[in-house]
Structure formats: structure tokens, C-alpha cells
Amino acid sequence: MDWGEEAARRLTKIAETASLPGPGVTRLPFTEEHRVAIGIITGWMEAAGLAVQMDAAGTLVGRREGPAGSKTLLIGSHQDSVPGGGAYDGIMGVALGCLALEAVKDRPLNVAVEVLAFADEEGVRFPTALMGPRVLAGTFDDGTLAMQDRDGVTLRDALAGFGGEPDALAQMKRRAEEIAGYLELHIEQGPVLEREDAALGLVTGICGIERLELRFTGSTGHAGTVPMEGRQDALVAAAGFVAEVPGMAREWDGLRATVGMLKVSPGAPNAIPDAVSLVLEVRSERDAERGAAVAEMGKRAAEIAERAGCGFEMAQTYQQPAVLCDPALSDVLARAGQGDLPTLPSGATHDASAMADLCPIAMLFVRCRDGVSHRPDEFASAADMGAAVDVLARALIAFDPA
Numbered sequence: 001m002d003w004g005e006e007a008a009r010r011l012t013k014i015a016e017t018a019s020l021p022g023p024g025v026t027r028l029p030f031t032e033e034h035r036v037a038i039g040i041i042t043g044w045m046e047a048a049g050l051a052v053q054m055d056a057a058g059t060l061v062g063r064r065e066g067p068a069g070s071k072t073l074l075i076g077s078h079q080d081s082v083p084g085g086g087a088y089d090g091i092m093g094v095a096l097g098c099l100a101l102e103a104v105k106d107r108p109l110n111v112a113v114e115v116l117a118f119a120d121e122e123g124v125r126f127p128t129a130l131m132g133p134r135v136l137a138g139t140f141d142d143g144t145l146a147m148q149d150r151d152g153v154t155l156r157d158a159l160a161g162f163g164g165e166p167d168a169l170a171q172m173k174r175r176a177e178e179i180a181g182y183l184e185l186h187i188e189q190g191p192v193l194e195r196e197d198a199a200l201g202l203v204t205g206i207c208g209i210e211r212l213e214l215r216f217t218g219s220t221g222h223a224g225t226v227p228m229e230g231r232q233d234a235l236v237a238a239a240g241f242v243a244e245v246p247g248m249a250r251e252w253d254g255l256r257a258t259v260g261m262l263k264v265s266p267g268a269p270n271a272i273p274d275a276v277s278l279v280l281e282v283r284s285e286r287d288a289e290r291g292a293a294v295a296e297m298g299k300r301a302a303e304i305a306e307r308a309g310c311g312f313e314m315a316q317t318y319q320q321p322a323v324l325c326d327p328a329l330s331d332v333l334a335r336a337g338q339g340d341l342p343t344l345p346s347g348a349t350h351d352a353s354a355m356a357d358l359c360p361i362a363m364l365f366v367r368c369r370d371g372v373s374h375r376p377d378e379f380a381s382a383a384d385m386g387a388a389v390d391v392l393a394r395a396l397i398a399f400d401p402a
């Protein structure tokens with residue numbers, strides 16, 4: 001079998017089941033598209049000889065038993081996409097994991113292996129993410145079950161309606177001593193490997209992320225009658241801050257800062273804005289620098305608000321620390337890659353970041369055309385995916401945690 005061509009065929013087929021409203025793939029957790037995906041991925045897992053079940057968090061798990069008393073090696077990624085996303089982000093890692101196990105179906109391994117298709121990595125439907133891996137690592141906060149999607153459906157109800165068990169999540173923590181590690185294959189989502197003319201790369205670590213809600217408050221009034229002098233326009237203050245974000249981010253080496261959401265109140269063309277809430281997201285491989293940057297950005301936002309005669313508040317809504325991939329587990333992939341894999345950090349986050357609280361992690365990136373991701377034209381070639389399956393299959397055969 002040409003594993004790369006088979007990966008391309010499978011990924012095209014599953015993308016077609018989540019192509020509405022289009023363009024691109026839209027597969028949010030605990031939806032009809034997710035249910036269809038579960039059916040298709042079950043087929044991939046069964047073709048690899050795995051025993052399949054869905055766990056209480058909605059993660060589809062395919063397991064191959066190992067020698068008596070052996071540890072379990074986990075391989076995973078996510079099934080969900082962003083709205084209008086591509087056919088590779090997340091789901092490719094699940095497909096390639098299944099194909100690598102299919103390739104070694106008749107070979108003895110030193111470990112049990114599980115392929116995990118996590119429900120929600122993107123954090124698009126609910127204002128949280130990574131429930132599946134967090135539950136396994138014992139870091140899931142039950143309070144998040146009360147979070148609602150834009151239609152007012154709670155995460156608890158969405159999970160229960162999908163056949164998950166919200167009340168069982170607290171008991172799902174895996175015993176670290178039984179887990180040999182977690183491997184994730186993922187499309188790079190950036191331009192580095194393409195520039196280096198390399199099909200595959202080894203990930204050194206995953207950036208830390210912080211999200212903050214900034215609220216600028218002013219005073220509303222009639223847009224036609226309130227004179228320009230003395231206005232307290234919250235959007236003028238917020239816009240002044242947003243315009244400064246790129247320059248401020250560049251003060252820290254490699255730091256990325258983005259304002260991707262803005263809510264204007266009252267939100268009428270003929271009313272002066274009296275409140276603006278925005279979400280500032282800051283990413284860095286170095287947590288201390290991220291913290292310093294956030295503190296400085298908050299200080300400057302307060303100054304900008306004061307100059308505009310506005311009030312200002314800032315609150316952190318999310319944070320995850322930067323994590324490093326495990327050198328020994330990464331070396332298993334490096335050897336299987338026959339020693340010539342370039343290394344690179346990940347500026348996107350992954351299920352692996354939460355799995356790092358449970359066990360050693362390692363990640364293999366697959367080259368991405370033009371560096372684009374979270375877009376319908378995201379693409380990885382069959383040849384590159386085939387190379388990734390070969391590396392993972394060789395790593396599985398060689399891996400011995402003893």
C-alpha cells in the first residue's frame with residue numbers, strides 16, 4: 001500500500017463530510033459532523049486492527065494490546081477544525097497514526113499502543129479547549145463544563161448529548177507509570193520546513209499562550225450632536241491600543257501578539273461607543289517574557305485609555321505554559337527519520353501541550369504548502385504524509401521503553 005496516497009484519499013473523503021457551509025472544513029466538537037467523523041475514524045482504526053471505543057470526554061480511542069505488563073504509547077491529535085479550516089490540521093495526525101499502525105499490524109511491538117482522536121483542540125465552539133487530553137492528564141477543571149456555546153448550550157449538555165459522561169471525567173486520569181509517552185504528527189502550519197526543503201521536522205517545544213480581555217469604557221451619546229471636543233469614545237481608545245500592539249510585540253524576541261476579537265457597544269453607526277471589549281492573545285516560547293510583555297501591554301493600554309478620558313480594566317481569561325518536547329522520545333522519532341530531520345519550535349498549540357502534564361511528549365511536523373493553515377487551501381502532499389507514516393512505523397517497531 002502507498003500510505004501517503006491512502007492518507008490523501010482518506011483525508012479528502014472525511015473533509016467532504018464537513019464541507020458545509022463551506023468553503024473549507026468546518027467540524028466543531030459534538031456536532032453531526034463530529035459524529036460522522038467518529039464513524040469514519042472507527043473504520044481507519046479497525047483497519048489497523050485496533051479495538052475502538054469512545055471515552056467519557058468524547059475522545060475516540062483505538063487500542064492495540066502489547067506484551068503482558070507493557071506500558072502504553074499514545075499517539076493522537078484532534079478531529080475538530082476551525083470554521084472554514086483545512087483538511088489536515090489535527091485530523092491528519094489521527095489518519096497517519098492509524099496508517100502507521102496498519103503498516104506494523106503484523107509486527108511485534110514492545111508496547112501497547114492507543115490512537116486518540118480528541119474532540120476539541122481548537123476551542124472554537126466553547127471558550128475552552130483541550131478537554132480530552134486534560135482529562136487524561138488530570139488537569140481538567142470541571143467548572144468549564146458550565147461554559148456555553150453561542151447558542152447557550154453548555155459543554156456538559158453537548159458532551160452528554162454526544163454520548164459522553166460529564167460526571168465521569170474526574171475519574172479518567174491515566175496512571176503516569178503506565179504511559180510510555182505521547183506522539184503527535186501534525187501539519188506544520190508555517191513556512192519553515194518548506195523553506196528548508198524538508199518534508200518532516202522534529203518539534204522542540206510548544207509555545208505558551210495567554211488570553212486577556214481588555215475593556216475600555218467611555219460615554220455614549222448622539223454621533224451627530226455631541227461635539228468632537230471632550231468625547232470619551234471607548235473605540236478611539238481601544239483602536240489606539242490595537243494599533244500599538246504589533247510594535248509592542250516586536251520589543252520581545254519572537255513574541256506574537258494578536259487582537260482577533262472586538263466587541264463594540266452599543267454598536268450603532270450613530271452612537272458614540274461607550275464600551276469596547278477585546279481579546280488580546282500573546283504567545284511566546286518563553287513564559288517569563290510573555291508575562292513581562294503582558295504586564296507592559298496592560299500598562300500602556302491604561303495610559304492610552306487615560307489620554308482618551310476612558311476607563312480601563314484587564315483580566316486574564318486563559319493561559320497555558322510553554323512546554324518542551326522530551327529529548328529521549330524525540331530521539332526515537334529522529335532515529336526513525338534516519339537522522340536528518342530539522343528541528344523547529346511550534347507557534348501553534350497542540351493536544352501534546354496538555355499531554356505534557358501526563359507523560360513525555362514528542363511531535364513530528366509535516367511540511368505545509370505555502371505555510372498556510374486554518375484556511376481551506378491548507379495542504380500537505382501525499383509523498384510527505386507517506387514519509388511521516390514511514391517514520392512513525394519505524395519508530396513504533398524500534399520503541400522499547402524498558
Ligand code: GLV
Nearest residue numbers: 122347348349350
Ligand atoms: C490552534 O491551532 C492554536 O494554535 O490556537
Ligand code: MN
Nearest residue numbers: 089090121350
Ligand atoms: Mn491542530
Ligand code: MN
Nearest residue numbers: 082089122374
Ligand atoms: Mn488548528
